[in-house]
Structures are given as C-alpha cells and as structure tokens.
Amino acid sequence: MNKNLLASLVAATVISNPIYAQTVDMSASELAKLQQQISELQSKLTELQQQVDAATADVASNSEAIGEEAGYVDEPVQAKSEDGITVGGAVRTNFSYTSYNEGNKDRSGDFDFDIFRVNFTGVVGDVSLNGEIRFFDYMTAIKYAYVGYQFSKNWQVQAGVAKVPFGNSPYNSHNYFFSANYYLGLEDDFDLGVVFKRSVADNWQLDLAFFKNDELGGVDGYVDNRSDRYSYDIVGARAAGEGIYDDPTQPLGEYNTFSGRFAYHFSQGGFDTEVGVSALSGGLHDGNSRAGDYQAWALHASSRYENWHAQFQHSNYHYDIDQVDRIAVGAYSFYDSIAAEATSSTFNLAYDLAVNFGAVTALQFYNNYGVVYDKSDNTANTVMNITGVSVAAGGLFTYFDWVYAKNQPFVGGSAAGDSSDFEHRFNINIGYYF
Known part of the structure; x- marks a missing residue:
C-alpha cells in the first residue's frame, strides 16, 4: 500500500x-x-x-x-595463427586382369586390398609437418616424413624423408602405375636429407637438395628388409649368375647425394608451359668403403592448353661400379634388377573433363608412353603404354588403366628382362580419400 x-x-x-x-x-x-x-x-x-x-x-x-x-572467457578467443595438425588418409583396393598369369585369367581377374594410408599435415609455431605412412598386407612403409620452414618470401627448407627434386613435377605421369622412370628410381623418389625450394618468382624456380642416404638409412640401415620401401633405390650389385629377383649378395647403398632441379615458366598463345633440367650425383657404399658413384640427368617439359596436358622427359642414369653391368633395386617388399646404365624417354597426353553424373564431377583421359633403351646389360628395351581414365566422385578417386608393356615390372616382366613379347593388364584401382 x-x-x-x-x-x-x-x-x-x-x-x-x-x-x-x-x-x-x-x-x-x-x-x-x-x-x-x-x-x-x-x-x-x-x-x-x-x-x-x-x-x-x-x-x-x-x-x-x-x-x-x-584466456579464461566463456567464448574462446581466436588464435592469431592456425596452428594444428590435420590427419587424413585413404583406403584403396585393386582389381586386375592380366595376360601373363594363367590363374588370374582362369578366375577372370582378382580383386585385392591395396593399401591403407595415413597422412599428417599442418603447422605448429611456423614449422610445418608433412608425413605419410602406408600399410600393405605384406609391409609397412613411410613414403615421406619431413618438417618445413619458410625462412623468406620465396624460399622454404625441408628436412627429413623428402622428395628428390628431379624431372617433371609433381609426377611424370597421369596413371596409377607412374612412368617407366619410377622403376628406375627417377620419379616420385624420397630420400633422407635436406631440400631448399624456391617457389616460382620471376617465372623461374629452383630446388637444391642434399641427401645423406636413402629413406631406410643406406647400406647398413637398421631394418630387417631393405626392400620394404615405397620408392625404388639401389640395394646391391648383381653378381654373375645371380637371378633377377634374388636377394643381392653384394649389398650397396647410395649416400651423400646432391640433387638440383631448375624450371622456367612462360605463357604463349594460350599455352602455359614449364621447361626444365634436373641432375643428381652421389656415392655408392658397400658397408666398408666407397664402391662407386652414380649420376642422372633429365630434360623435361610440361605444358597445358585449355583442358589439354602434355609432358615430355628425356633422362639418363649411370651407376658407375667396376665390372658391374646390372644392379639390384628394392621396393614393395621384393627385389628386382635394372641395367647399371640406360636412357629413357617418356611422352604423355591428358584431357580434363568436368561432368555432372551424380557424384562424379571430373574425368581425366590420358595416354602415357615410355621406353627405356641403350641398356648397359644389352637386354631388350622396356616399353610401357598406358591408356586410361581417372574418375573423381566425392571422396572416391578411381583409375581405370589398360597397360600394354614388355620387360616392365608389375606387367609380367622386369626392367632387366629380355623378352620380345608384350603383355597386357587391365587394372582398376579404387581409393576413398578422407
């Protein structure tokens, strides 16, 4: 009141x-x-x-x-930098139908697990991390694992298991099998060392690298199988009478390798083109002393016109070891052989097509051709031609490849083979990426 x-x-x-x-x-x-x-x-x-x-x-x-x-408020304060590591990966399966395996033909092909892989990428305190580990039925392998630092506007340094700068980048191919150069250790190769990378500025770029040894620690690395690796490297010298696929009796490993890649970019008449030159040189060690050295060089070009892509590369390599014409290489948990010296040429065409077929958004049609010749062991040429299409559909990425080859690994032969017969392989590789 x-x-x-x-x-x-x-x-x-x-x-x-x-x-x-x-x-x-x-x-x-x-x-x-x-x-x-x-x-x-x-x-x-x-x-x-x-x-x-x-x-x-x-x-x-x-x-x-x-x-x-x-830092004690209900709403989080946005960090000045986006530090953090992102984890991704892929699961891949593979179907193949071949002309060189009678059991495979009788079964109308085989469908197998390919790989499960995990990727790490990100930045913490201005230092980047990039890594990939691959799990197969028969082995586990690190593809790459390095840290990076951008110490100036155009220069970055990478240290760890990093990519060897050599040839057309990022790949000298468009298909699932790469080019014939991959099986010689001249495409998508990774070793343990330091790489200095200059990004494209004033139309040119430069990569300079020093690799102490291969990704498994060289000739006496602490591993139980030197063939359990992703990329091809020398693991030994082939003695007289030694089989193409035998474990090498004379172990060898590369060490103290210098590598450089120079490329120039220009545009003319609607074409965007990169031309370049690559070279590398290093030593070979048998576990006790220097056993020889090796070198490789390449001239390469990559061009794009509207939806069309074209690549060319001419390469030569030489493992200089006294009285050795054939060397042992290792990858994918088995040993193979290549000539101690050879020349290779590759030529690739591809066409991009954007589509809208349900989940399918992009197709790339391609034909990749490569030949390895002038071999020091006087064996027949290695020839591989791959016609195919890759299909992007959401998280799925699939390769459909028709491979026509002779003396080619994974297509019924070896790079040290001496066959005159061509083999066929129809291959479908299906990957889900996350």
Missing part, C-alpha cells in the same frame, strides 16, 4: 476521536517529518543504486578484459 495513503488514513482516524486530540496533533506532525525523511532516504538509495550499477558494469568490463588476456 502507498505510504502517503496509509499516513492519511491513520491521521484521519486519530483526529476523529476527541479524547486523543492532543496526541493526534503530535502524531501528525511527527508522521509528516517521518514521511519527509523516508522520501529523502529513498532518493539517496536510488542515487546509491545507480552508483553501484555503474561500478558493477566497470568491474565486469575490466574482468572480461583480464579474462581475455589470461
């Missing part, structure tokens, strides 16, 4: 009684004073409440500012 109304009612009641007339005069006077005091007190309380509210707002504002600085 309103205090003024209550006071008036009390005063009226008391004044109406003559017995309390004197008392009424005193009570009404005191009540009026009391009302004035209450009014003044209410005014002061209102003013004080306003001051408290203002002070509370200041405290809250200051507390929030302190909390942001210390």
Whole structure:
C-alpha cells in the first residue's frame, strides 16, 4: 500500500476521536517529518543504486578484459595463427586382369586390398609437418616424413624423408602405375636429407637438395628388409649368375647425394608451359668403403592448353661400379634388377573433363608412353603404354588403366628382362580419400 495513503488514513482516524486530540496533533506532525525523511532516504538509495550499477558494469568490463588476456572467457578467443595438425588418409583396393598369369585369367581377374594410408599435415609455431605412412598386407612403409620452414618470401627448407627434386613435377605421369622412370628410381623418389625450394618468382624456380642416404638409412640401415620401401633405390650389385629377383649378395647403398632441379615458366598463345633440367650425383657404399658413384640427368617439359596436358622427359642414369653391368633395386617388399646404365624417354597426353553424373564431377583421359633403351646389360628395351581414365566422385578417386608393356615390372616382366613379347593388364584401382 502507498505510504502517503496509509499516513492519511491513520491521521484521519486519530483526529476523529476527541479524547486523543492532543496526541493526534503530535502524531501528525511527527508522521509528516517521518514521511519527509523516508522520501529523502529513498532518493539517496536510488542515487546509491545507480552508483553501484555503474561500478558493477566497470568491474565486469575490466574482468572480461583480464579474462581475455589470461584466456579464461566463456567464448574462446581466436588464435592469431592456425596452428594444428590435420590427419587424413585413404583406403584403396585393386582389381586386375592380366595376360601373363594363367590363374588370374582362369578366375577372370582378382580383386585385392591395396593399401591403407595415413597422412599428417599442418603447422605448429611456423614449422610445418608433412608425413605419410602406408600399410600393405605384406609391409609397412613411410613414403615421406619431413618438417618445413619458410625462412623468406620465396624460399622454404625441408628436412627429413623428402622428395628428390628431379624431372617433371609433381609426377611424370597421369596413371596409377607412374612412368617407366619410377622403376628406375627417377620419379616420385624420397630420400633422407635436406631440400631448399624456391617457389616460382620471376617465372623461374629452383630446388637444391642434399641427401645423406636413402629413406631406410643406406647400406647398413637398421631394418630387417631393405626392400620394404615405397620408392625404388639401389640395394646391391648383381653378381654373375645371380637371378633377377634374388636377394643381392653384394649389398650397396647410395649416400651423400646432391640433387638440383631448375624450371622456367612462360605463357604463349594460350599455352602455359614449364621447361626444365634436373641432375643428381652421389656415392655408392658397400658397408666398408666407397664402391662407386652414380649420376642422372633429365630434360623435361610440361605444358597445358585449355583442358589439354602434355609432358615430355628425356633422362639418363649411370651407376658407375667396376665390372658391374646390372644392379639390384628394392621396393614393395621384393627385389628386382635394372641395367647399371640406360636412357629413357617418356611422352604423355591428358584431357580434363568436368561432368555432372551424380557424384562424379571430373574425368581425366590420358595416354602415357615410355621406353627405356641403350641398356648397359644389352637386354631388350622396356616399353610401357598406358591408356586410361581417372574418375573423381566425392571422396572416391578411381583409375581405370589398360597397360600394354614388355620387360616392365608389375606387367609380367622386369626392367632387366629380355623378352620380345608384350603383355597386357587391365587394372582398376579404387581409393576413398578422407
């Protein structure tokens, strides 16, 4: 009830009684004073409440500012840098139908597990990390694992198991099997060392690298099988009478390898083209002393016109070891052989086509051709031609390849083979990438 109304009612009641007339005069006077005091007190309380509210707002504002600085606020503060490591990977399966395996033909082909792989990429404190580990039924292999640092606008350094800069980049092929150069150790090769990379500026780029040894530690690396690796490297010298696929009796390993790749980019008449030259040179060790050295060089070009791609590469390699014309190489948990010296030429065409067939968004049609010749062991040429198409559909990426080859690994032969017969392989590799 309103205090003024209550006071008036009390005063009226008391004044109406003559017995309390004197008392009424005193009570009404005191009540009026009391009302004035209450009014003044209410005014002061209102003013004080306003001051408290203002002070509370200041405290809250200051507390929030302190909390942001210390990191103790309800809403997370956005970091100045996007530090963190992203984990991805792929699962791949493979179907093949071949002309060189009677059991495979009788079964109308075979469908097998290919790989499960895990990738790591990201940046922590301006230092980047890139890694990939692959799990097969028969082995586990690290493809690459290196850290990187961008120490200037155009230069980056990478250290670890990094890619050897050589030839057309990133690949000298479009298909699942790469080119014939891959099986010679001249495409998508990874070794343990340091790479300095200059990004494209003023139309040119440069990669310079030093590799202490191969990715498994060289000739005496701490591994139980030197063929359990992703990329091809020398693992030994082939002695007279030693089989193409035998474990090498004379182990060898590459060490102290210098590699360089120079490329120039230009555009003319709608063509975007890169031309370049690559070279590498290093030593070979038998576990006790230097056993020889090796070199390789390549001239390469890659061009694009609208949806068309063209690649060319001419390469030569030489493993200079006394009285050795054939060497042992290892990869994918088995040993193979190549001539100690040979020349290779590759030519590739591809066409990109954007589509909208349900989940399918892109197709690439290609034909990749390669030949290895002038071999030091006087064996027949290695020839491989691959016609195919790759299909992108969401997380799925699939290769459909028709391979026509002779003296080619994984197509019924070896790079050290001496056959005149061509073999066929129809291959479908299905991968889900995440």
